[in-house]
Amino acid sequence: MKILLHVCCGPCSVYPLAFLRQQGHDVTGWFYNPNIHPYKEFRRRIEALEDFSRQKNFRVEIDRSYGLRNFLRHVIFHEERKERCGICYDLRLLPTAMRAAEQGFDAFTTTLLYSKYQNHAELRRKGEALAAQFGSAFFYHDFREGWQQGIDESIAMQLYRQPYCGCIYSEQERYDKTLGTPA
Numbered sequence: 001m002k003i004l005l006h007v008c009c010g011p012c013s014v015y016p017l018a019f020l021r022q023q024g025h026d027v028t029g030w031f032y033n034p035n036i037h038p039y040k041e042f043r044r045r046i047e048a049l050e051d052f053s054r055q056k057n058f059r060v061e062i063d064r065s066y067g068l069r070n071f072l073r074h075v076i077f078h079e080e081r082k083e084r085c086g087i088c089y090d091l092r093l094l095p096t097a098m099r100a101a102e103q104g105f106d107a108f109t110t111t112l113l114y115s116k117y118q119n120h121a122e123l124r125r126k127g128e129a130l131a132a133q134f135g136s137a138f139f140y141h142d143f144r145e146g147w148q149q150g151i152d153e154s155i156a157m158q159l160y161r162q163p164y165c166g167c168i169y170s171e172q173e174r175y176d177k178t179l180g181t182p183a
Contacts, residue, residue, distance in 0.1 A: 002026045003139055004100040006092060006110035007060065008033055009045045010052035011154035011161045015146030016111050017058060018153075020139075028105070029053070029060035032095055034067025035088050036166040042066055048160040055157055067091075071167065081173075085119060088167065089126050097130035097138075107137040114143035114150060117165065 003020060007013050007029040020027045031049055036042040046062055053060045074091060075084040093110065100108035110127070112118045120142060127138035143150075154161055164174040 001106040001137075001139070002104070003028070004096060004103070004105040004108040004136075005029045006096040006108065006112070007031045007049060008092075008111050008115075008166065009162060010048035010159045011150065012111040012114045013049070013052060013058070014153045014157075014159075015150035016109070016114050016141075016143045017056060018149075019141065019143060019146060020109075027058070029058055030096060030099060031060060031062040032092060033063075033166060034065075034071045034091055037068055037071075037171065039066055039068075041162065041166065044160055045162060045166070052154075052157065052159055075167075081170075084167070086122055086126075089119075089123055093123075093126055093130055097127075097134045097136060100136035101134040105136050107131075107139040109139040109141065111143070113141065114147070115165075116144055116147060120144075 003025045005013070005016060005020065005027050013029065017027060031046065033042070033045070036045060046064065049060060049062065052058065071088070071091060074087050078084050078087055089112070096108050096110065110123065112123055113120060124138070124140050127140065131138035164170045
């Protein structure tokens with residue numbers, strides 16, 4: 001199959017790309033992530049993906065527009081993780097499904113399915129609904145099986161590995177040790 005792989009970053013692409021290629025699929029990556037903050041982090045993730053792309057001869061299209069304002073417009077007043085993550089999935093999967101259909105891909109998928117921290121059931125449900133709407137199949141696979149392999153290989157490749165999901169809220173949750181403790 002010809003698959004469009006939504007890519008959140010270089011390190012999270014390592015295992016999904018290897019798996020999909022091993023299955024004989026023709027994979028093209030697409031970086032579209034309006035959630036990433038701050039701008040320097042956004043640029044750093046693009047650079048790491050470009051490095052990965054060169055090392056693995058991986059075709060990747062990169063949307064370089066910084067979409068923080070659009071992301072915030074959608075998630076404001078929905079800052080709790082269980083709400084905002086679903087909105088963020090929509091913001092990334094909808095354009096991916098549309099792009100896959102417009103460009104004649106047989107299927108689309110996402111590196112978000114590599115993360116232990118993402119809601120796989122919700123990603124799958126949203127992906128399958130978008131597939132029905134746009135006519136390009138959603139390729140679901142639980143890429144978490146290759147979690148450690150992806151980490152080890154990204155370290156060996158000397159790829160920049162980010163310490164949080166990407167959004168301003170996940171950054172705060174990662175570093176603000178006062179969250180969850182009574183004031």
